[in-house]
Amino acid sequence: MASMRDIKRRKSSIESTQQITKAMKLVSTVRLQRARQRAENSKAYFNCMYDTVTSVLAKASNVNHPYLKAGSSNRKAVVVITSNRGLAGGYNSGIIKLITRGNFDKDELDIYALGKKGKEFLARYGYTIKEDDCDKIDDPVYADAMGISKRLLESYVSGEIGEIYLAYTAFKNTVVHDPKLIKLLPVEPEESQDSEDSSKIEKGATALMNFEPEDEEALDLIIPKYVTSLIYGGMVESVASENGARMQAMDSATSNAEDMIAKLSLQYNRARQGSITQELTEIIGGASAIS
Amino acid sequence: MAENNEMTLKIITPDRVFYENVATMVEFNTTEGEIGVYKGHIPTTVIIAPGILRITNGDEVKEAALHAGFAEILPEGITILAEIIEWPTEIDLNRAEQAKERAEERIRTKTDNTDTMRAEIALKRAVTRIEVLKD
Numbered sequence: 001m002a003s004m005r006d007i008k009r010r011k012s013s014i015e016s017t018q019q020i021t022k023a024m025k026l027v028s029t030v031r032l033q034r035a036r037q038r039a040e041n042s043k044a045y046f047n048c049m050y051d052t053v054t055s056v057l058a059k060a061s062n063v064n065h066p067y068l069k070a071g072s073s074n075r076k077a078v079v080v081i082t083s084n085r086g087l088a089g090g091y092n093s094g095i096i097k098l099i100t101r102g103n104f105d106k107d108e109l110d111i112y113a114l115g116k117k118g119k120e121f122l123a124r125y126g127y128t129i130k131e132d133d134c135d136k137i138d139d140p141v142y143a144d145a146m147g148i149s150k151r152l153l154e155s156y157v158s159g160e161i162g163e164i165y166l167a168y169t170a171f172k173n174t175v176v177h178d179p180k181l182i183k184l185l186p187v188e189p190e191e192s193q194d195s196e197d198s199s200k201i202e203k204g205a206t207a208l209m210n211f212e213p214e215d216e217e218a219l220d221l222i223i224p225k226y227v228t229s230l231i232y233g234g235m236v237e238s239v240a241s242e243n244g245a246r247m248q249a250m251d252s253a254t255s256n257a258e259d260m261i262a263k264l265s266l267q268y269n270r271a272r273q274g275s276i277t278q279e280l281t282e283i284i285g286g287a288s289a290i291s
Numbered sequence: 292m293a294e295n296n297e298m299t300l301k302i303i304t305p306d307r308v309f310y311e312n313v314a315t316m317v318e319f320n321t322t323e324g325e326i327g328v329y330k331g332h333i334p335t336t337v338i339i340a341p342g343i344l345r346i347t348n349g350d351e352v353k354e355a356a357l358h359a360g361f362a363e364i365l366p367e368g369i370t371i372l373a374e375i376i377e378w379p380t381e382i383d384l385n386r387a388e389q390a391k392e393r394a395e396e397r398i399r400t401k402t403d404n405t406d407t408m409r410a411e412i413a414l415k416r417a418v419t420r421i422e423v424l425k426d
Binding site for chain 2: 038041042044045048049052056142146210211212213218221222225228229232
């Protein structure tokens with residue numbers, strides 16, 4: 001049996017770890033509230049954006065616009081949103097798995113990394129890190145998303161890349177977050193029409209939309225905004241998911257530490273009792289030997 | 292007026308719902324020129340150009356600096372998806388004036404790698420901000 005001192009030392013080390021995990025849990029709870037609020041605030045914007053883009057596309061489905069067909073290049077850009085810090089359970093590995101296990105060819109991918117963890121992992125496995133915006137994920141600002149989408153669209157238009165994807169973690173609620181991979185460009189009109197429910201189609205039929213400027217020009221201006229809003233939405237939701245995942249991970253770490261402390265306390269008390277009994281037997285044995 | 296001439300106006304930004312109320316007239320600048328919208332407008336989607344947004348509700352007039360985004364106009368109301376929009380109280384005049392000078396400087400001392408478009412947009416934004424404060 002381990003000595004009393006060893007057990008005590010182990011116990012106090014676990015106690016201090018537990019304090020850290022407890023504090024981290026509190027911090028991520030607070031951050032989660034804030035991130036969630038933000039994600040909810042921006043929802044209205046994205047829903048509206050989505051409706052508008054689908055209605056534009058429904059009207060302009062036969063327009064031969066560069067944003068609607070795959071570029072000539074077979075290189076693909078992926079915006080990978082992970083966290084800058086670890087200890088968030090399966091949050092980061094969920095996203096990384098989407099990339100490594102998806103049907104992507106490693107040599108054809110350009111990674112636009114938002115988040116150190118994903119960047120470091122993918123760099124180690126030989127992926128091309130085209131751009132590194134890791135500092136931006138700490139506090140997502142719409143202007144950052146604008147910058148990223150602008151650079152993405154420039155290389156898309158110049159033919160450097162043929163497709164653009166976004167890998168992020170969708171925030172459903174505090175405990176459920178889904179790693180997701182969505183295609184940003186080219187926009188697939190038939191897909192967006194499928195996902196549109198019948199009520200929206202009715203709305204579109206009653207209100208025939210005019211566009212000023214013309215459809216094609218409108219696409220030119222709206223699609224970049226659409227891409228930006230998706231990237232920003234991905235950032236905001238990922239931050240909420242990250243804090244949710246960390247909160248859960250730290251919660252279970254704290255309760256695991258509690259279990260271990262309980263087990264060690266029991267062991268410690270047994271060892272203490274054992275040593276007292278042993279001492280007593282030694283004293284009694286000594287005394288009876290003298291008399 | 293016996294007839295109800297109010298329409299709903301909803302301005303949404305990526306971070307918040309900026310404004311949600313009724314209005315009798317809404318004026319703003321688009322890529323096709325400045326427009327004013329009353330209730331019963333034909334359904335239209337327009338792209339916003341930097342300019343002043345003027346919301347008239349009865350006798351009350353509100354102004355804001357609207358820089359980018361697009362608007363969906365329906366007979367019963369307008370939804371503006373604004374990427375950047377500010378109330379006059381949120382604007383720092385000194386900063387706007389500095390930005391204006393910087394942008395003008397960039398356009399004047401034009402070199403090959405000057406992004407003229409960007410400078411012009413920055414200039415327009417600064418001018419809009421200053422104008423909204425002056426009124």
